[in-house]
Amino acid sequence: xxxxxxxRVLLKLSGxxxxxxxxFGINGSALKSLxxxxxxxxxxxxxxxxxxxxxxxxxxESFSKVTHIPRNTADYxxxxxxxxxxxxxxxxxxxxxxxxxxLSAIEVVAMCEPFIRRKALRHLELGRVAILAGGTGNPxxxxxxxxxxxxxxxxxxxxxxxxxxxxxxxxxxxxxPDATLFExxxxxxxxxxxxxxxxxxxxxxxxxxxxPIIVLNIFKKxxxxxxxxxxxxxxxxxx
Numbered sequence: 001x002x003x004x005x006x007x008r009v010l011l012k013l014s015g016x017x018x019x020x021x022x023x024f025g026i027n028g029s030a031l032k033s034l035x036x037x038x039x040x041x042x043x044x045x046x047x048x049x050x051x052x053x054x055x056x057x058x059x060x061e062s063f064s065k066v067t068h069i070p071r072n073t074a075d076y077x078x079x080x081x082x083x084x085x086x087x088x089x090x091x092x093x094x095x096x097x098x099x100x101x102x103l104s105a106i107e108v109v110a111m112c113e114p115f116i117r118r119k120a121l122r123h124l125e126l127g128r129v130a131i132l133a134g135g136t137g138n139p140x141x142x143x144x145x146x147x148x149x150x151x152x153x154x155x156x157x158x159x160x161x162x163x164x165x166x167x168x169x170x171x172x173x174x175x176x177p178d179a180t181l182f183e184x185x186x187x188x189x190x191x192x193x194x195x196x197x198x199x200x201x202x203x204x205x206x207x208x209x210x211x212p213i214i215v216l217n218i219f220k221k222x223x224x225x226x227x228x229x230x231x232x233x234x235x236x237x238x239x
Contacts, residue, residue: 004045005230008124010156011038011048012147015055017162017218018085025056026088035092037162037218038129042098044228047124049154050131051147052089054081060139075139079106082143086133087111093129100129105137105146117153124154144199148206159211160227161198162218167235168197184236203237213237 017034019027041048054060060075067074086102093100101123102112113119115132123130135146144161151159168190171179187207191200197215206213216223216234226233 002044002225002229004041004228006046006157006228008047008049008154008156009041009228010147010151010154010159011041011050012144012159012161013050013052013085013089013218014163015053015057015081015085016164017053018056018088021164023056026085031088031092033219035089035096035098037224038089038093039096039098040224041228042127042129044225046157046228047127048129049120049124049150049156050086050089050129051143051150052082052085052131052133053143054078054085056085057081072139075135075141076106079134079137080108082133082135083108083111086131090131098129099127100131102131102133104132105134120150120154130154141201142199144202145205148202148211151211152205152209156211158227159206159213160218160224161213161215163197163215164217164219166217166220167215168195168237182235183232184238186239187237190237197235198237206237207239210239 019025019030058078060078064071064074083104090100090102103115103120104112105115107114120130132150135143166181168182169179173179187203190203214227214234214236216227223233
């Protein structure tokens with residue numbers, strides 16, 4: 001049986017993963033598919049933390065530009081969305097038999113625990129999936145940056161950025177059929193080429209602490225197993 005190369009993994013899920021392409025909100029079949037992919041990781045042996053985004057409902061920065069709502073309030077609204085997504089994911093994972101805990105950087109005591117690093121580590125050690133919501137708890141930071149920060153705090157060996165594309169391309173593959181898929185990039189390559197696949201603050205944090213990032217299509221069968229077992233898949237971003 002395949003076995004994980006890594007002891008502890010942080011999975012970053014976009015909000016769009018919770019719905020079908022072009023849709024809005026939470027789709028039941030998309031949610032179940034996500035939970036099954038996470039369960040697949042757990043069965044390979046590593047401890048698993050998950051950071052969830054909010055793009056299936058709203059993105060604070062873009063929402064503030066088309067409304068009279070200031071950016072800081074819009075960002076806090078996005079943080080609340082991540083808690084909704086996290087609780088939906090928790091219930092679905094537990095229906096599949098996987099123990100979980102939701103920990104949030106902003107307190108919603110009726111639904112989840114506050115994020116406390118030592119508590120999160122203990123949940124991981126006990127085999128629970130730690131679903132991390134509320135972003136960093138501060139406006140003006142993306143959930144990508146939250147993922148890098150939490151990976152650092154929890155001493156994760158790997159960050160997996162789960163997407164609906166096969167990795168990092170030289171250009172948008174939907175618009176440019178000649179766009180090429182990068183198998184490997186350095187952190188500095190991403191910054192110098194101004195590639196938008198992941199927030200540059202997150203890249204800098206991972207670079208400064210030597211945490212590798214794999215960008216992959218989570219919905220393509222076998223990708224997760226390959227990534228966790230150290231095989232080439234998607235795009236590896238490292239030093």
